[in-house]
Amino acid sequence: MSIHAVTAASRFGLGARPGDLARIKGDPRAWLAAQLDGTSEATQGVGRSAERLQQYFEARRSGGDPAVIALFRKEYREGFAADVGARTRRAAATDQPFRERLVHFWTNHFTVSALRPLVAGIAVPFEEEAIRPNVTGRFVDLLFAAVRHPAMLLYLDQAESIGPNSRVGQRRSRGLNENLAREILELHTLGVDGGYTQADVRAFAEMLTGWSIGNLRNGVIGAFNYVPLVHEPGSKTFLGRTYEDDGEREARTVLELLARHPSTARRIATKLARHFIADRPPAESVDWIARVFIDSDGDLRAVYRAVIAEERAWRDPLSKVRAPSDFVVAALRATGVKPEGGPVMRAQAVLGQTPLTAPSPAGWPDEAEAWATPEAMMRRVEFALAFAGRVRTHMEPGDLAESVLGDALSDETGAAIRRAGSRTESLALMLASPEFQRR
Numbered sequence: 001m002s003i004h005a006v007t008a009a010s011r012f013g014l015g016a017r018p019g020d021l022a023r024i025k026g027d028p029r030a031w032l033a034a035q036l037d038g039t040s041e042a043t044q045g046v047g048r049s050a051e052r053l054q055q056y057f058e059a060r061r062s063g064g065d066p067a068v069i070a071l072f073r074k075e076y077r078e079g080f081a082a083d084v085g086a087r088t089r090r091a092a093a094t095d096q097p098f099r100e101r102l103v104h105f106w107t108n109h110f111t112v113s114a115l116r117p118l119v120a121g122i123a124v125p126f127e128e129e130a131i132r133p134n135v136t137g138r139f140v141d142l143l144f145a146a147v148r149h150p151a152m153l154l155y156l157d158q159a160e161s162i163g164p165n166s167r168v169g170q171r172r173s174r175g176l177n178e179n180l181a182r183e184i185l186e187l188h189t190l191g192v193d194g195g196y197t198q199a200d201v202r203a204f205a206e207m208l209t210g211w212s213i214g215n216l217r218n219g220v221i222g223a224f225n226y227v228p229l230v231h232e233p234g235s236k237t238f239l240g241r242t243y244e245d246d247g248e249r250e251a252r253t254v255l256e257l258l259a260r261h262p263s264t265a266r267r268i269a270t271k272l273a274r275h276f277i278a279d280r281p282p283a284e285s286v287d288w289i290a291r292v293f294i295d296s297d298g299d300l301r302a303v304y305r306a307v308i309a310e311e312r313a314w315r316d317p318l319s320k321v322r323a324p325s326d327f328v329v330a331a332l333r334a335t336g337v338k339p340e341g342g343p344v345m346r347a348q349a350v351l352g353q354t355p356l357t358a359p360s361p362a363g364w365p366d367e368a369e370a371w372a373t374p375e376a377m378m379r380r381v382e383f384a385l386a387f388a389g390r391v392r393t394h395m396e397p398g399d400l401a402e403s404v405l406g407d408a409l410s411d412e413t414g415a416a417i418r419r420a421g422s423r424t425e426s427l428a429l430m431l432a433s434p435e436f437q438r439r
Contacts (some may be wrong), residue, residue, distance in 0.1 A: 003317050003407040004028045011276060012308070013097030015330025016404040018395060032308050036136050036301050037094040049129060049150050050222035052079065052121035054154075057215055060370040070287040076121040080114055083124035084345045084355050092332035092339065099135065100306065104325075105275055107356070110146040110188060110205045111363035112155040114356045119155045122222075123356040126151035139257035139268065139298035147184060147255070147429075149211040156180040156361065163232025171377055176232070184258065185363045194263035200239055206232040207243070207250040265293040271366070272303070277313045279320070279367040287311050291313035318408055318438035321368040323352035326439065327380065331431055334404045335391050345375045347387075349377055377437075384431035388424045397426035401433075408435050 008028035010014035058074035114120035130149040134142040161177035181204040210231035237332035269289035273281030398418040420426040
């Protein structure tokens with residue numbers, strides 16, 4: 001069975017299910033490319049986000065009634081757990097695992113963390129409403145959808161940013177908030193070495209003033225809403241160019257510039273190469289992917305096809321360590337288990353990566369050193385034993401290992417799985433094996 005099929009299913013996908021490798025091995029690259037065609041099933045707009053934010057605004061309107069606030073927080077926590085369960089079930093069952101991995105990749109790139117309680121209720125809706133509909137479109141559209149979504153505007157405090165010289169700013173003590181501007185430049189586009197200064201951050205933050213969300217008084221709840229009264233007036237100089245006061249269009253113009261900037265192309269290329277090729281991606285791979293990004297005007301389908309075509313992505317099978325959430329999803333796909341929200345979220349939390357709870361706007365790390373510590377590996381072994389003790393597969397663990405690991409399965413690991421003293425130990429050995437821990 002072709003080792004390239006294992007790479008396609010595990011590194012580009014989310015882990016093989018029994019029988020997947022046999023279906024993929026004829027042409028792994030074509031199998032991946034086919035998942036980029038068509039459109040993804042997704043919610044346009046801010047449907048569920050609006051519903052959740054309605055709860056928030058109503059709780060605030062209660063005047064701080066403790067009972068109302070407590071109910072709101074309980075419903076948000078329960079909603080988040082249910083959302084994570086549904087998200088994990090989708091990943092475990094999908095027939096388009098490469099596409100689903102790309103959704104998760106961009107959700108992490110444009111991190112909104114549920115560690116902020118208000119964001120928890122709309123973190124998964126953010127993925128469904130902003131990321132998924134744009135995952136195979138143009139980067140500029142994905143960028144717009146992500147930064148204008150209420151989850152991002154709330155997570156990075158943009159909804160509270162007020163131009164100091166605006167009509168509202170002159171009457172209030174609150175002023176400019178630079179969080180969104182800084183993270184767009186440092187994390188979402190140019191990168192920390194992208195050639196901008198602190199003065200550029202402030203100018204961009206001034207351009208973004210007025211970008212907010214609708215509430216009970218000023219528009220459709222949860223929808224993007226521009227508030228002219230808080231926009232900083234006057235011209236601004238950004239990356240050496242002066243922009244005249246143009247209200248909402250100022251930030252739009254800069255986002256379009258950033259989406260097409262060579263530094264953005266290189267940052268995106270580096271992150272994709274790190275995710276799909278190696279923790280320390282070859283410079284030649286980054287150069288190639290960045291060139292396709294620029295030449296295609298940020299056409300993400302073209303960029304993904306460049307990654308698939310990159311020979312270096314296929315040379316070193318299982319060179320990437322699975323992050324904890326990847327590991328859990330791969331275990332679910334291999335065994336056919338359909339997870340429930342609460343238990344699967346607790347399992348991921350024990351392993352150190354509850355989905356959509358990254359500790360900072362930088363998102364979860366993508367290198368082995370973050371996930372392959374001795375303590376982390378011990379937790380994975382404990383998870384493997386506990387998981388194997390609750391699962392009853394239709395296949396013997398030895399046969400299952402051959403079906404989902406294919407040519408990546410070493411003779412030593414295969415023999416150890418078949419020699420184990422019980423079915424539970426055999427399955428746990430497969431899940432804890434070096435071959436299953438990597439992609």
